[in-house]
Amino acid sequence: MKSLCISTLIACLAAVQVSAADMGPQPAQPGAETFTLGDFRITSLRDAVNVVPNDGSVFGADVGPKAVAEVLTKAGQKTEAIELSVDALLARRGSEAIVIDTGLGPAIPGALASSLSLAGVKPDEVTTVLITHVHSDHIGGLITREKQSAFKHAVIKISGPDWKWLQQQPEMAELTRVIAPQVSTFIPGEDVAMGIKSVRIPGHTPGHVGYMISSKGETLLDVGDTVHSSIVSLAKPDWGMGYDSDRAIGRTSRREVLTQLAADHQLIFAPHFPYPGVGWIVSQSDHFEWLPKK
Ligand SMILES: [Zn+2]
Numbered sequence: 001m002k003s004l005c006i007s008t009l010i011a012c013l014a015a016v017q018v019s020a021a022d023m024g025p026q027p028a029q030p031g032a033e034t035f036t037l038g039d040f041r042i043t044s045l046r047d048a049v050n051v052v053p054n055d056g057s058v059f060g061a062d063v064g065p066k067a068v069a070e071v072l073t074k075a076g077q078k079t080e081a082i083e084l085s086v087d088a089l090l091a092r093r094g095s096e097a098i099v100i101d102t103g104l105g106p107a108i109p110g111a112l113a114s115s116l117s118l119a120g121v122k123p124d125e126v127t128t129v130l131i132t133h134v135h136s137d138h139i140g141g142l143i144t145r146e147k148q149s150a151f152k153h154a155v156i157k158i159s160g161p162d163w164k165w166l167q168q169q170p171e172m173a174e175l176t177r178v179i180a181p182q183v184s185t186f187i188p189g190e191d192v193a194m195g196i197k198s199v200r201i202p203g204h205t206p207g208h209v210g211y212m213i214s215s216k217g218e219t220l221l222d223v224g225d226t227v228h229s230s231i232v233s234l235a236k237p238d239w240g241m242g243y244d245s246d247r248a249i250g251r252t253s254r255r256e257v258l259t260q261l262a263a264d265h266q267l268i269f270a271p272h273f274p275y276p277g278v279g280w281i282v283s284q285s286d287h288f289e290w291l292p293k294k
Contacts, residue, residue, distance in 0.1 A: 038215025105140030
């Protein structure tokens with residue numbers, strides 16, 4: 001009896017370890033899918049995958065895992081975890097190469113550098129890096145494994161409130177020190193490049209922004225982390241999100257932005273939606289659905 005208990009316990013522990021190892025950031029194959037937007041060539045760059053456990057800490061932070069599982073089941077998905085893509089965007093026009101967000105970086109390692117190479121761009125050719133917000137899955141790729149700046153010749157634009165917040169985080173001190181000479185801050189809502197305007201979308205971090213890219217009457221909005229799951233965030237936009245700095249503002253922002261995006265039939269890029277993360281938000285009575293661009 002005693003040996004059965006011990007062997008069962010070992011089996012249980014092994015099972016826990018296996019599932020725990022499958023959670024969190026995971027490597028992904030590089031990817032670089034390109035389309036045109038007026039004078040811009042836009043490329044969705046693949047970096048990694050983040051498997052978030054359905055334990056009530058992130059999705060459905062105020063309703064619990066059972067309610068989240070119901071939404072996932074309805075969508076034909078497994079219920080123990082929510083798989084998010086981690087992607088970034090490249091916007092090229094003439095000699096400009098603008099990267100929006102930089103993935104997880106050397107920790108995983110993320111595939112962003114390989115994806116950029118697939119797109120035919122060397123890191124030293126990147127002229128501007130725009131950051132939607134300073135979470136590690138968006139700024140991790142600003143430095144290399146050797147703790148050097150990954151984009152040596154680029155101006156790195158970060159909203160003033162997020163740059164201030166980043167500098168207060170001791171665990172990010174090394175990254176902050178490395179990138180500081182290249183950082184240029186802006187006020188959310190300001191233009192950040194020719195044809196690219198920052199859009200204030202509050203709640204996720206102190207200075208979280210989206211970026212509206214416009215050329216010749218065509219537009220694309222990189223929504224940053226306004227939404228995370230193409231299933232849960234759209235089915236239940238009013239649920240609290242554990243990654244939001246201010247959950248109350250985050251849920252209000254999410255509902256308002258999604259309503260506007262659907263009404264405007266606005267083409268968007270969502271860094272955590274299934275790769276390549278480009279498409280439209282469609283309104284369905286009290287919730288929304290994702291329509292990927294073919
Ligand atoms: Zn994120």
